[in-house]
Amino acid sequence: MEHDYDTRLLDYRLSFPILKALAEEGNEYVRVRFKEELIERCRHGSWGVKEYLWETYDILKELSEKEYYKIFDPNTIKILKLVYNNRYHNVRCENMNIGSLSLYIKKRDELTILPTVSKLSELTSLTL
Secondary structure: OOOOOOOOOOHHHHHHHHHHHHHOOHHHHHHHHHHHHHHHHHHHHHHHHHHHHHHOHHHHHOOOOOHHOOOOOOOHHHHHHHHHHHHHHEEEEEOOOOEEEEOOOOOOOHHHHHHHHHHOOOEEEEEE
């Protein structure tokens, strides 16, 4: 507690699982700090830390919709919500933009998401 659960004091591969486990024990303050650290490191962490967080934690489930705005611009949030509601398979964000996206589309009417996805200026990979 002396350093307010700062995840930069330990290697991120140790600090985030420890903080997550403490948050799951029911301590409200630690749960809030876990979310704050996720937001902070998603915004200002190195590429390796961001990649680790996106691969290890379901950022969209860990944070509230209000908290998304601390990381993403409104247009990206709109697309993320649309993709998320259409059973995304994998979303990778690079520099807080959607860099790669894999979609699992079961029905023809779910293809309506594609025009929206095509507006992603930073998208480098799309898998259907």
